[in-house]
Amino acid sequence: MSSLPSLADVKVDHEGRIIWPYILEAERAALKVASTKPGSKYNDPLIGIRVLGFLLQDLWLHDRHSFGLIPYKNLIKHITSGLSISGYAVRGKEESKARSKNLQDMGLYYRNHLIRVFRSNGGPIPTCSDHPSRQSLDVVRDRILSEMKTPTTESSARANALMRDGYRCMLTGHYDFDSVILHPELEDRITANDTSSVTQCAHIFSETAQDGEQKSEYAASAMTILEIFGLNNKAENLVGSNVHKYFNILTMRSDLHVLFDRLQFWLEEVMGEEHTYKIVSVKDKLFMTAIGRRERVTFRVDPDVAAACIARNSDPPSLPSPSLLAIRAACSRVAHMSGAAEHVDQVLRDLEDTPVMAQDGGSAHLLETRLLQLLHPVDDTKP
Template sequence: MAGKPLPNSIDSANPAIRAAFERCRQIESFLMAEAAIDAKKVEEELMDLRVASYFLLYAPSDEGKQWAASSIMSAVEDDKQVAAFGQFIRKYYIRSFKQAKGRTPFISRHPSPSFDEAQREIVANLDQAPQNHTDAKMKALVRDNHRCMLSGAYDAQSYLGMKMHISGARVEETHCAHIFDESTNDFTTAKVVIAKKEYAANVWTIMRYMGYPDVLTELKGSSIHRLGNVLTLTATLHRVFEKLQFCLDATGNPNEYNVMAAPGVMSEFETVGLASPAKVTLSNACGLEPPSPTYLAIHAACYRIAHLSGAADWYARIDAGGDAGCNATIADESMFAIVLMDRLERLPEVVYAS
């Protein structure tokens, strides 16, 4: 069964967090006993219980952990409401960082006489916030010295356009990868009720309860393309990033991060000359805004919770089913229903009860 069992104990001085964790451990023991009889029956509930539990332990803020403890302990009359809280976190936090996203807009890869002129125009307008994906990509390239922030590979268009000739240089197509995806600006008016408390069903609700109310204002509308929300990555690393298969963990030094990757993607990291774990310092050329430590911390916490709980594998199965056109057989008809429900829930203004 996917996901890691909860540890036997935690090191926390907060009595509310300790009490909530013990409650989660008790519910997990019950569900594990049920799983020994029929694993499929409790698979999703056990995963969501672990999402709630690991969110309690690894939410990126003390306020988020306190919210988790309060939500877990408020459902005193119904253990299933603890899993319902985990499901809320899974569907509107984890899913917002792990979803099939649109391709990066195409930009011509061929050098032209206007390349230098275009670069001068970009540099002349660096003080203006990017207004769209293409603008964000071009300004991020200037900030990132025309290279992938992790592997150091030169952007192919820039390398050709600037007529670089660097011995042994790695040259690849690069993408503009958003930390918070552009789709998070699609709001829903749907509501979710957990332990008699009503929440708006979107990622911004979770950001607010985690103590990040300003993130919505910072990323609203075209501000989703601000440089603090984007990374220049090779096409390979962008694909892995949007699947929530690696994260950047802050070391405590300015703009310095450890690259933490899931074991299954090590081969893809090796193809771009990047080991894991690896330490990188994100560029900040021309005094431009670097990737936001806050956004990356929120993303890193999501990565950790998703992989420990099994939610990352769960959504990988769902996305594989979706990519296959939901061609379910009798043996996997339950997954067909889950894939269909996931797609419906991601439509604007639509929410379905579990």
């Protein structure tokens, strides 16, 4: 976890510099509380204020994507509203405490939604080996293309992504092992330099929490994340079966899918090069070895699929959305700079090792932290 930069070092505009002292004030308040609890592994207020601060700076530094400065201005407006505490009857230290708590809670509000939308703990979508049919690639492609306008299910999402991506991992180019077994004609494409691996269907916005009450909570989280980027109208496209649409899915090697879901790497758009991304990781050296030293990747629809769409006079399947990838990249960077990603990993590890209802009460704060992360967000700071 990194400390927030000082006022002299922070990279924001004049508006950001006006409110930065209040953000630092809230960070100092959280650190002071932490110092009174030696040995405590959790400090939600500190995580919250660092999420807020690093998110503000990140949105200023990455203004070249398609959103421009809209997200930055939206967050400035939200933070400014959180500094309006005229309703408090006391001033001085009490005013400072109230202001700091407002900002800390606001950061936790974003953290809770960020984790719900991007930090997936769900199991993998079924692989091709779960479907024993040995139809030819042409038959499978024509069937999928004819069903493009029908609702997409969890089980069909992977088949759709594989077809669009030429049955290869979009990051490494590895052929999907199950597909090669299922469709022997793929062997004709494989050269001596090609490799096969187990692949899965990865989602930009998480596929978890899509049913019942969780569905409405997920919708609220998606709306919160999209709202700050000025994309409120896209929220309905990321709820229910729409989360499995082409624009939100990637074929990805299974080990990379796990790291992607844990926010260990993300894709940053290369300006001026369509559907081209720089692959960025927290553990850069280790990850670059795992991914075969690739530093960037260009996405494209498989040529055979594109040709089949032309013959059918229909649009090809959408590639992963640059806008959604940009949002995920911003949230991934902030999750690591603020310590939120490490914090969640620690909580999940402890939940595996700790009896949540320990008789001595030692796990009470662990349970509270877990509930704060994954249940209802803070309502009084909603933008």
